[in-house]
Amino acid sequence: MIRDGQGFFPLQIVPQFCNLCGVPSDDIQARMDAVERLTNLFRMERFVYLTISTMSLAILLTSAAVLLINRSAGTIELTGLFGSSGLITYSTGRLLTMWNQALQLLAGEVKR
Numbered sequence: 001m002i003r004d005g006q007g008f009f010p011l012q013i014v015p016q017f018c019n020l021c022g023v024p025s026d027d028i029q030a031r032m033d034a035v036e037r038l039t040n041l042f043r044m045e046r047f048v049y050l051t052i053s054t055m056s057l058a059i060l061l062t063s064a065a066v067l068l069i070n071r072s073a074g075t076i077e078l079t080g081l082f083g084s085s086g087l088i089t090y091s092t093g094r095l096l097t098m099w100n101q102a103l104q105l106l107a108g109e110v111k112r
Contacts, residue, residue, distance in 0.1 A: 059084040
């Protein structure tokens with residue numbers, strides 16, 4: 001159960017959302033509970049993607065610093081730049097996909 005100020009969304013936005021969509025508040029509450037269960041279920045996956053993004057950002061910044069200091073780009077530095085930026089793009093895309101699906105579930109736009 002989502003209590004005030006906890007969970008996926010604070011309860012202050014629920015009445016506003018219900019009024020905008022014309023959806024009964026009981027239905028919105030059930031959807032919010034489903035979204036909270038899904039986010040708890042995939043907590044480890046989100047943590048892994050965030051860890052990969054953080055490590056990739058560190059590699060990207062380190063590679064950029066080495067390039068600036070050495071003033072030359074070797075295979076290792078370029079691999080660090082392009083590889084880490086690709087990992088950041090992929091993991092951020094997966095995180096955004098998960099949040100998009102959760103918001104679609106909340107809005108009732110899930111295609112069955």
